[in-house]
Amino acid sequence: MMKRLLAALLFCLLLPGLAGAETVLRRGNGAEPETLDPHQATGLPEAMIFYDIYEGLLSRGPDGKPQPAIADRWETSADGLQVTFHLRDGAKWSDGSPITAGDVVFSFRRLANPATSRNNNFVWPIKNARALSTGTLTDTAALGVAALDTQTVRFTLEEPTPYFISLLSYPMLVILPESRVTALGRDFFRPGNLVSSGGYRLAEQVPQGHVKLERNPFHRDAAKAFFDTVYFYPTENQETELKRFRAGELDASYTLPPAQIPWAKANLPDALRLSPQLGTYFLTFNLEKEPWKSKPDLRRALSMVIDREVLTERISQGGEMPSLSFVPPTVTHYQAARPEWADWPMERRVATAQTLLAKAGYPGGQGLTLDILFNTADNHRRIAVAVAGMVQQRLGVKSTLTNQEWKVFLDTRRTHNFPGLARHGIIGAYDDPYAFLQFLRTEMGPENPAAYGNPAYDRLMAASVQERDPAKRLEILHQAEALVVADAPIIPLFTYARVRLVSPRLAGWQPNPVDCNPSRFLSPVTAR
The missing domain is CATH 3.10.105.10 (Dipeptide-binding Protein; Domain 3)
Incomplete structure (x- = not known):
């Protein structure tokens, strides 16, 4: 009876979209995000949101593997020291303005700068990035990133780096709009100011309440995303989150209380997801x-x-x-x-x-x-x-x-x-x-x-x-x-x-080693 009730509740939660009304996805997200600045954030609760609102030259797909994003192709020089990326035609920010190679250069200079980034170690393969992050160099123009034209960016590396391409799908190494961030500083990361590149854009943030996202109409795959609105709910008390899931208030939990895992295996086997x-x-x-x-x-x-x-x-x-x-x-x-x-x-x-x-x-x-x-x-x-x-x-x-x-x-x-x-x-x-x-x-x-x-x-x-x-x-x-x-x-x-609970009525959720399931790849089972 409990299984049937849960299924009915979750089905009702997802059903409105099938009738043409607003479609809503509700996700548990552990803690309150430390910041919405991806170059400053270091935690998983932040990464879960970033998968939806930001993209880098590459991003992670529904299986967690790197895939083309803002860039749709690239080539590496014979000596492995230069990688040239070509931005896809028509790539736009969530306000409709074009994403340019200048934005890429700005973003990586910001990432290399210890005053604006806690993730500068990830860009150390780029020429002079380590010197900039440690203060040996102070002029970010020395970073080995250059715009060859408005849609082409060339990276010069310190040495051949086999993992460099896949590294660029990391959710903290995303691209930000130079003009907006320069003009607004930290205020850029507030609702109403934040302009993004992912499948969704920031609509609202209520401290200890929720982060609300809405579909980004300028994303290349906007027409393919099923859900109009996505809510991320911070719930540090895992028992409370479990209760919210069982009540149909969440389509996916952030985790599950360890003591409840045996119970979930017996009572919610279709919802329980475990993956190394x-x-x-x-x-x-x-x-x-x-x-x-x-x-x-x-x-x-x-x-x-x-x-x-x-x-x-x-x-x-x-x-x-x-x-x-x-x-x-x-x-x-x-x-x-x-x-x-x-x-x-x-x-x-x-x-x-x-x-x-x-x-x-x-x-x-x-x-x-x-x-x-x-x-x-x-x-x-x-x-x-x-x-x-x-x-x-x-x-x-x-x-x-x-x-x-x-x-x-x-x-x-x-x-x-x-x-x-x-x-x-x-x-x-x-x-x-x-x-x-x-x-x-x-x-x-x-x-x-x-x-x-x-x-x-x-x-x-x-x-x-x-x-x-x-x-x-x-x-x-x-x-x-x-x-x-x-x-x-x-x-x-x-x-x-x-370990988490995912509604059996939610399609597209693929357990993977990096725990990446962007909302734009999810939909109700009945919609597929």
Whole structure:
């Protein structure tokens, strides 16, 4: 009966469009977006919205794979150092004005500028981008991006970069209109001012209420998009979001409370979606603070006693895979580095960890308290509680738990203003180990989650960029990750899996490793 009622409610929710009235899609979106500036945003709740309102030279399709977007074709020079993109004819902003090569040049200069971008590390393959982002250069005109005419852009790279094309589909590397952003500054990203390029445009933003989008009539595929209006609802309380889905108020949830996954498998099998992700869930030490900074034995001891299988099978329960490596196994053609104790029984790991703890000056956990920071969400709290329990039971180390609202949490973590461990996660911007390992380079600054610095690691990462042989390059990256395993600046816990509820009446939803399902590719089952 409950299944039939749910189906009826969701069908009614989608039905109005079939009768010619406004068609509405309602999506859960976790936290309140930190910002609608894609060059400043770093989180998944923001990316979900950006897939709808922005596009780059490439974008991600319904299967999550890169596809042509603002550019419809490109060619790479024989030496791999130049890539020339051709903008598609008739590409327009949501106000009807043309998208030009000048907008592309402006956007990438903005991305390379640390004053206007938190994502400048992603454009480092471009000539002089790294120097600009680190302050060695200050004139953004030195960036290797040039408009050859109004519809042609040429990128000059520091070295051949195999993943450069796919990187440009990352939702934070989108194009913005130069004239509007220059004139309005931060006010550009407000409703009424924001001009976009995606399938939808911003209509309304109500803090802690919703983000409302409307169909962009100037998008090339506007006639193919079924839904006129899309709502994104921030709901940090996962039980509340589940109730909204069951009541027919949401067509797709952002996630699902881990404790409710078995119930959903039994009662809502047609709505439950589980898919492995190109991402790692981990805890990061703050290496700007003692005792973590100078005691790698202490860091290794804490990592050893955490039972990842218990976390994934009893706590998260969403199809996650236990992990002891930073790079997830979902990255293709790469063998991740693992610690020597990876296959030890827990008894041996605990005994060794106790010895390391004593060596670090804390026998039996005496004199040490571990603070674990996480953003407000039930699954993060449950994981933090479980980790704290394992550490106390096996090492005698007591923990304090600190939770913060999403925006505050991001700022605290980015500024390394936490005393112990912080929850972290990285979803790969592209399918390559470098997409993860780059974040631990010293020069990453505030985007380096642990403030990790190892000259040997930095040299290996730099060498990987220079290496042209694909197999040798992956081996260098493996060596770099082996240093991370030995130094233990982070504690990998598991490979992400996305778990959510999607109305069985909603067609076009394709689970994929980057968790990308733009609204313009969705429609009711009856409309197809």
